[in-house]
Amino acid sequence: MDVLGSSLLNGVTYGFLLFMLASGLTLIFSLMGIMNFAHASLYMLGAYAGFTLSHLLGFWGAVILAPVLVGAGGCLIERWFLRGLHARGHVAELLFTFGLAFLIEESVKLVWGSGAVEFRFPPALEGRLFYAFGAAYPIHKGFMVLVAVLSLLCLYALIGYTRIGLIVRAALTHPKMVENLGHDTGMIFMGVFGLGSALAALAGVVGGAALATEPSMAAQLGTIVFVVVVIGGLGSIKGAFLAAMLVGLLQTMLIAVDLRLVQVLPLLASKSFEVLGQVKISQLAPIVPYALMVGMLLARPRGLFGTRDA
Amino acid sequence: MNRILRSVFGEQRADLAPQQRGRSNSTLACFGLALALLQPQLSIAQGIIRIAQLEPLSGPFQTQGEANVWTLQAAVEEFNARSKDVKFEVTPYDAKGNAQEALNIFRQATERGIQYFAGGGSSAIVSGLLEAVNTYNERNPGKEVLYLNHQAIDPDFTEARCSYWHFRFDPHVFMRMAALTTFIARDTSVKKVYLINQDYSFGQQVEASAKRYLSAARQDIAVVGEERHPIGRIKDFAPYIAKIKATGADTVITGNFGPDLVLLIKAAKDAELNVKFYTYYGNALGAPTAIGEAGVGHLRLVGTWETNAMPPRIRAIYDLFKAKHPKNDIFHAGVIEMVGMVGDAARKAASTEPKKIAVALEGLKSAGAFGEVEMRASDHQILAPLFIQSFAPVDGNQVKFGVEGLKFGFRTDATIRARETVPAMNCQMKRPAAG
Numbered sequence: 172m173d174v175l176g177s178s179l180l181n182g183v184t185y186g187f188l189l190f191m192l193a194s195g196l197t198l199i200f201s202l203m204g205i206m207n208f209a210h211a212s213l214y215m216l217g218a219y220a221g222f223t224l225s226h227l228l229g230f231w232g233a234v235i236l237a238p239v240l241v242g243a244g245g246c247l248i249e250r251w252f253l254r255g256l257h258a259r260g261h262v263a264e265l266l267f268t269f270g271l272a273f274l275i276e277e278s279v280k281l282v283w284g285s286g287a288v289e290f291r292f293p294p295a296l297e298g299r300l301f302y303a304f305g306a307a308y309p310i311h312k313g314f315m316v317l318v319a320v321l322s323l324l325c326l327y328a329l330i331g332y333t334r335i336g337l338i339v340r341a342a343l344t345h346p347k348m349v350e351n352l353g354h355d356t357g358m359i360f361m362g363v364f365g366l367g368s369a370l371a372a373l374a375g376v377v378g379g380a381a382l383a384t385e386p387s388m389a390a391q392l393g394t395i396v397f398v399v400v401v402i403g404g405l406g407s408i409k410g411a412f413l414a415a416m417l418v419g420l421l422q423t424m425l426i427a428v429d430l431r432l433v434q435v436l437p438l439l440a441s442k443s444f445e446v447l448g449q450v451k452i453s454q455l456a457p458i459v460p461y462a463l464m465v466g467m468l469l470a471r472p473r474g475l476f477g478t479r480d481a
Numbered sequence: 482m483n484r485i486l487r488s489v490f491g492e493q494r495a496d497l498a499p500q501q502r503g504r505s506n507s508t509l510a511c512f513g514l515a516l517a518l519l520q521p522q523l524s525i526a527q528g529i530i531r532i533a534q535l536e537p538l539s540g541p542f543q544t545q546g547e548a549n550v551w552t553l554q555a556a557v558e559e560f561n562a563r564s565k566d567v568k569f570e571v572t573p574y575d576a577k578g579n580a581q582e583a584l585n586i587f588r589q590a591t592e593r594g595i596q597y598f599a600g601g602g603s604s605a606i607v608s609g610l611l612e613a614v615n616t617y618n619e620r621n622p623g624k625e626v627l628y629l630n631h632q633a634i635d636p637d638f639t640e641a642r643c644s645y646w647h648f649r650f651d652p653h654v655f656m657r658m659a660a661l662t663t664f665i666a667r668d669t670s671v672k673k674v675y676l677i678n679q680d681y682s683f684g685q686q687v688e689a690s691a692k693r694y695l696s697a698a699r700q701d702i703a704v705v706g707e708e709r710h711p712i713g714r715i716k717d718f719a720p721y722i723a724k725i726k727a728t729g730a731d732t733v734i735t736g737n738f739g740p741d742l743v744l745l746i747k748a749a750k751d752a753e754l755n756v757k758f759y760t761y762y763g764n765a766l767g768a769p770t771a772i773g774e775a776g777v778g779h780l781r782l783v784g785t786w787e788t789n790a791m792p793p794r795i796r797a798i799y800d801l802f803k804a805k806h807p808k809n810d811i812f813h814a815g816v817i818e819m820v821g822m823v824g825d826a827a828r829k830a831a832s833t834e835p836k837k838i839a840v841a842l843e844g845l846k847s848a849g850a851f852g853e854v855e856m857r858a859s860d861h862q863i864l865a866p867l868f869i870q871s872f873a874p875v876d877g878n879q880v881k882f883g884v885e886g887l888k889f890g891f892r893t894d895a896t897i898r899a900r901e902t903v904p905a906m907n908c909q910m911k912r913p914a915a916g
Contacts, residue, residue: 426721
């Protein structure tokens, strides 16, 4: 029972981190119609910027300033590169973000070195927040959830209840009409791309300190975030939330399962599947999200809440 | 981190000059050798042993690769300063923790005439390199190269897959596990043991041998769980810690190293998991920093490095290392034993030629870093002392030096002499024809 409880807690925590990334990605997709392959790289950039800024301004300064900087960088990318490519169709944009991801990764290696950097939470966030299910829940994880929830609420309020949000929502479905009404859609696109980048960077500062800040972090989390967005349905924030929780919980809960495949599927008991049968379910945890994505694309290509096919 | 890249590149660049010098040196050495053959009383003219050191200098296991490069640098610096006849020259390469990359480096280095290879990173990469060395020597008689293994401790390399061209300067998994389990068996508070390891050959060996030796040592110890996780990929070990907690384990045995150990220990500390960690590599690369004060009495290890009893030569190496890298630590003696033994072998053979060094290394007894060591002739496995240590505050007496700039270091609880670590002989070695 304790394992179930703490796995739930850990799964939800991980899910929130995934969601912070996925929300920005899916927002950009719904507005611009492109999958931003460099999104996870912006997450990494956020973590590294946070690392450097935390030396200059302390951790709290870094939490605020790193997303602002990366968000501004995102605006520039949209303004100077993506906008020019927009006219040439999605493939050009897609290829651009793909190249950008590699460019960012290699630049990070040049600037910060190719190993992990020592980026940690300040002492104020170390220690126990509460004790449940036979294990302590550290403050920094609570902080991670808090940041995710706050940014989610802000995003929700911004899109759903402000005039800016109204225009953004209108631009999602009727960009030409919005433009004809005299709104600067270019500005809106830039703003949304910047906002998505800032969200990724915020996740990066928190996630980098909680997990590890290293050049491979983009590739590792990036693939999972795509899985989340595809399962949730491209462009759906609600879907991204549910999928993030689903993937987070699934990955965490499966680790807790102490059975071997043969115990679940007696079919594998035969001699020819001996090796496969001895594989533990917990060993499968890392690949399950991908299997889920493949399954989802086969059964329901638009994902849980998507409106267009992936 | 840039500093490292620069130091590595810098080294390769700086290496160009000695290389050219080296070529003339090796002609000199050949000349000297010819002379030596004519006049046996004449010792070798200055011979250079050129080693290509392949380590992961980027990616998740970078810290481990760097520590090995720095340790070897310090050991070689100390050796070269003392030695008049034999010198070492080491070029570090970034094998990126990738078997293919390691093989590419091997190919390039052999073309450049390098005859000694060391390092590799994980056992998986060493496995490929070993294969490459065997094939190379088969195809290039007279130009043989040697593989000096200072860290890959998969027992297979000196058992089923033992090779005449491979020498291991580090006690392997079974030797360490035998020592560790003997010690654990003496601790009556140990009742439930949990095994968590990386999911590849090394981790599997640790898991299998732990079970085997524990049940032989004490019947009443139960292995309450065994877990293997993907190597270098897990960033949050909290779910694993929850699982360990649920089993009620009082002791965890793990062969994890690098980030896999640091993040495991960090997650355990965050969740306030109150167990003893018996590790292979808990004495460096961030693990002590990650656990901090919470590790006192909980973090333990079996290893080959003993800062509290350093003889003058080792102290000199330690000082050289610390002068350049005050925040890091030497974490095993394998690299140092390699330099010491190969140096001794070169003097014994009066040659720096791999084939002759191999002959000289077999059965060689050497002073060793912390007591006499021996290279077993039948399987090329070193027999060296092992230490069981636990994390403790520096008190100037039992714990003389802190690690990673902390006020904590390692206290030695038990010393296992080299002859007590002798493993079973399971090697049928294919030896080259005499002459």
